[in-house]
Amino acid sequence: MLSAQIFAVIIFVAMFLMIVLDKIERHIVTLGCGLLTLIVVFGICMRNGKAVWDTLALGNFIKSDFWYQVTESESKGINWATIIFIAGMMVMVEGMAKAGFFRWLCMKIAFLVKCRTIPIFITFMLMSAILSMFIDSITVILFLAAVTIELAQLLKFNPVPMILSEIFCANLGGSATMCGDPPNIIVGTSLGFSFFDFLSNTGVCAGICLIFTIIFFYLVFKKELAPKENETIDMSKLPSPSSAITNKKDFIISSVIFGLAVILLVTHSMTHLTVATIGLFIAVITLVTAGKNALELIKKVDYKTVLFFIGLFVVVGGLEETGILEYIADFIGDISGGNAHVMIAIILWVSAVASAFVDNIPFAATMVPVIQSLAVSTGVPIDTLAWTLSIGTDIGGSATPIGASANVVGTSVAAKNGYPVSWGKYCAKLAPATVIVLAISTAYIFMRYL
Amino acid sequence: MSQIIISVGREFGSGGRVIAEELAKRFELPIYDRHLITEIANKTGMTASEIEKLDEAPKSRLTSRRVRGFSNSIEDNIAEMQFNFIRKKAESGESFVVVGRCSESKLRDFDCLCSLFIIGDMESKIKRIMKLYEMNERDAENFIEQKDKKRKRYHNYHVKLHWGDSRLYDLTVNSSRLGIEKTIDYLEDYIKARMAG
Numbered sequence: 197m198l199s200a201q202i203f204a205v206i207i208f209v210a211m212f213l214m215i216v217l218d219k220i221e222r223h224i225v226t227l228g229c230g231l232l233t234l235i236v237v238f239g240i241c242m243r244n245g246k247a248v249w250d251t252l253a254l255g256n257f258i259k260s261d262f263w264y265q266v267t268e269s270e271s272k273g274i275n276w277a278t279i280i281f282i283a284g285m286m287v288m289v290e291g292m293a294k295a296g297f298f299r300w301l302c303m304k305i306a307f308l309v310k311c312r313t314i315p316i317f318i319t320f321m322l323m324s325a326i327l328s329m330f331i332d333s334i335t336v337i338l339f340l341a342a343v344t345i346e347l348a349q350l351l352k353f354n355p356v357p358m359i360l361s362e363i364f365c366a367n368l369g370g371s372a373t374m375c376g377d378p379p380n381i382i383v384g385t386s387l388g389f390s391f392f393d394f395l396s397n398t399g400v401c402a403g404i405c406l407i408f409t410i411i412f413f414y415l416v417f418k419k420e421l422a423p424k425e426n427e428t429i430d431m432s433k434l435p436s437p438s439s440a441i442t443n444k445k446d447f448i449i450s451s452v453i454f455g456l457a458v459i460l461l462v463t464h465s466m467t468h469l470t471v472a473t474i475g476l477f478i479a480v481i482t483l484v485t486a487g488k489n490a491l492e493l494i495k496k497v498d499y500k501t502v503l504f505f506i507g508l509f510v511v512v513g514g515l516e517e518t519g520i521l522e523y524i525a526d527f528i529g530d531i532s533g534g535n536a537h538v539m540i541a542i543i544l545w546v547s548a549v550a551s552a553f554v555d556n557i558p559f560a561a562t563m564v565p566v567i568q569s570l571a572v573s574t575g576v577p578i579d580t581l582a583w584t585l586s587i588g589t590d591i592g593g594s595a596t597p598i599g600a601s602a603n604v605v606g607t608s609v610a611a612k613n614g615y616p617v618s619w620g621k622y623c624a625k626l627a628p629a630t631v632i633v634l635a636i637s638t639a640y641i642f643m644r645y646l
Numbered sequence: 647m648s649q650i651i652i653s654v655g656r657e658f659g660s661g662g663r664v665i666a667e668e669l670a671k672r673f674e675l676p677i678y679d680r681h682l683i684t685e686i687a688n689k690t691g692m693t694a695s696e697i698e699k700l701d702e703a704p705k706s707r708l709t710s711r712r713v714r715g716f717s718n719s720i721e722d723n724i725a726e727m728q729f730n731f732i733r734k735k736a737e738s739g740e741s742f743v744v745v746g747r748c749s750e751s752k753l754r755d756f757d758c759l760c761s762l763f764i765i766g767d768m769e770s771k772i773k774r775i776m777k778l779y780e781m782n783e784r785d786a787e788n789f790i791e792q793k794d795k796k797r798k799r800y801h802n803y804h805v806k807l808h809w810g811d812s813r814l815y816d817l818t819v820n821s822s823r824l825g826i827e828k829t830i831d832y833l834e835d836y837i838k839a840r841m842a843g
Contacts, residue, residue, distance in 0.1 A: 217707050217708075218710070218711065218712055334714065598709065601713040603718065604712070604716055608717050616723065617720075
């Protein structure tokens with residue numbers, strides 16, 4: 197077993213380093229390391245065919261509770277529910293983008309607030325947070341940042357403060373729901389939580405933090421965004437929201453599908469449909485209604501992310517099967533001396549700091565079995581640990597330009613349009629905001645759960 | 647040939663930039679080298695000297711990340727802006743000379759591309775740099791190595807084949823053999839032959 201543990205750790209550390217160094221595409225890294233885990237750790241060292249089968253988790257597809265779940269259950273190995281849900285939502289989002297939904301929504305809101313800078317600033321932050329509760333933050337920021345730059349050029353303001361605030365709110369909004377951020381989907385599907393469980397726990401926390409966030413960014417950026425005196429806005433020069441719609445029929449269909457996805461997610465604890473079923477259903481309905489454009493939508497799906505997840509779950513499965521994650525859990529239990537407050541603070545702040553510098557997805561996938569062991573060994577409820585892990589990984593990612601995907605995409609869109617954002621410029625405003633929100637979240641968890 | 651694009655890659659100190667400038671003069675073509683820096687400076691609001699520091703510079707792997715083709719690295723974004731700039735110029739049918747910027751690979755699909763790589767003997771490169779930058783021999787050698795290392799990392803990050811790999815270029819010339827003037831003459835003849843063909 198010792199050799200299996202050593203190899204599992206070497207493979208995991210090598211995978212993490214290669215992801216950070218970004219020399220080889222990350223899906224190739226995780227798939228390669230996943231294959232090594234299956235061959236070296238499970239095959240050569242453990243000679244355990246059952247571990248391979250458990251980690252591949254292919255049997256899940258024929259289990260009824262994978263698609264229709266009456267009682268909560270925990271999953272092991274490759275988290276296919278996460279993968280199917282993410283792929284399904286990707287198909288839906290491609291359909292919405294093609295129809296012009298996101299651009300229309302951004303322009304519509306800008307027009308509703310009469311294109312005044314400060315109201316745009318506040319409504320775009322809210323929109324970023326709300327959309328990110330249901331859609332991946334990359335797509336949200338891609339469209340919001342592009343429209344923000346377009347408006348900035350027409351209305352003559354600096355778009356960087358607005359884009360930075362949108363990025364922060366997208367990450368915050370993502371923490372509110374089970375489908376908002378990949379770590380939450382992993383936590384939710386692995387531990388059997390529902391959309392509503394997240395909304396009533398991390399969602400409440402995110403809502404409180406959003407109020408403080410908007411006030412903080414308003415105070416920090418109001419000077420930069422203040423309209424010049426006697427400046428009037430000629431709205432006739434701006435492109436109308438309806439011009440964003442590429443095809444009216446597709447626009448209506450994609451809006452209905454999005455609404456349906458939201459309803460299915462919000463009610464899935466009542467309908468007992470799992471996120472895997474919802475993801476598959478939404479993808480199928482999008483493709484059927486897309487007709488001859490279906491192939492184009494499938495081609496646009498980011499299959500590399502899907503492959504990245506598959507490899508990642510296998511590598512983490514290696515750590516899990518060899519008992520390494522239990523050692524980590526014991527270590528956290530020991531240094532906290534069994535004190536739940538210390539344990540929660542460690543999980544929240546360590547998750548946040550780690551997520552500020554490394555991809556939060558592998559971190560969350562690794563930490564889920566750790567908190568499961570911790571819950572068993574220390575008696576702290578698993579749901580408290582789960583909300584702590586989700587909040588830490590989701591919020592911590594906002595602190596640096598590389599902490600979360602939305603940050604990379606937002607700063608890149610800004611730079612490509614002539615507004616480069618350095619590490620200094622980014623961290624000067626968003627790192628303090630992250631610390632404030634983490635402090636509020638710590639207080640929230642202490643007061644509500646301990 | 648109605649359009650010609652001359653791409654000049656170069657080792658530091660080989661006289662590649664001077665050769666590119668002279669070829670541009672002889673063929674009466676615009677040259678994109680420092681001009682690209684000014685262009686990006688106008689677009690980004692950064693100063694030319696700020697951009698110069700990041701120009702043809704490799705990104706730091708530890709402080710940057712790439713997501714679905716987007717990168718937070720300013721170096722990456724400046725490089726991409728330059729690639730887009732030369733590509734748009736090429737697509738517009740314009741003839742020009744471009745120095746570095748992975749142009750031999752980024753414009754590879756243009757039949758009118760004539761890609762050159764200028765190398766030089768270390769001894770002659772050191773002499774040239776000592777004279778140009780008023781440096782002693784040791785500093786000049788270090789400076790050349792540093793600059794070439796930076797160009798190599800930048801190139802190899804953005805392009806699959808390695809910087810200086812002869813398969814990337816139509817012609818690789820050692821400017822120390824004929825001297826800079828005669829190398830220019832030689833290249834002029836080659837380009838004329840290409841244009842005629």
